[in-house]
Amino acid sequence: MNALQIDIFGLSIMNNSPMHFLFATVLIVLFIWATFYAKEEEKEKALKMMKICFVFVFISGCVIWTLVDFSIALLIKSVGGVALFWFLFEIFKNPRSKLFWLLAVITAIVGLTLAFTMI
Numbered sequence: 001m002n003a004l005q006i007d008i009f010g011l012s013i014m015n016n017s018p019m020h021f022l023f024a025t026v027l028i029v030l031f032i033w034a035t036f037y038a039k040e041e042e043k044e045k046a047l048k049m050m051k052i053c054f055v056f057v058f059i060s061g062c063v064i065w066t067l068v069d070f071s072i073a074l075l076i077k078s079v080g081g082v083a084l085f086w087f088l089f090e091i092f093k094n095p096r097s098k099l100f101w102l103l104a105v106i107t108a109i110v111g112l113t114l115a116f117t118m119i
Helices: 018-037 040-067 072-093 098-117
Strands: none
Touching: 018 040, 018 072, 040 072, 072 098
16 A cells, blocks of 8 residues: 555555545535535535535546546546536535435445446
8 A cells, every 4th residue: 555545445545546535525525514504695605615626526536537547437437426516516406306316326326336446
């Protein structure tokens, strides 16, 4: 294990790219706060913070493309990550949307599974 690798039960997080995982975690925390805890006057600022954080997630994801060989798993995770942000954005606008919740959960599970096992 090198200095940037984080292993959990023998599975590496994002092929030695924990910064991408960290940015994504911050985005999810921001989403939860913005959707469920932010006051109405904080919602616009929360949305702006989510968008800024997504830029960092996206850029760090692009860096991963330079670190690993192309694979269908990488492509699926990358497209799924962009879709996940859209699902979270839609949930932020309408937290009662069961469809977007389902899509977000499935996308996150598939993405994390690919990140931990194949990428």
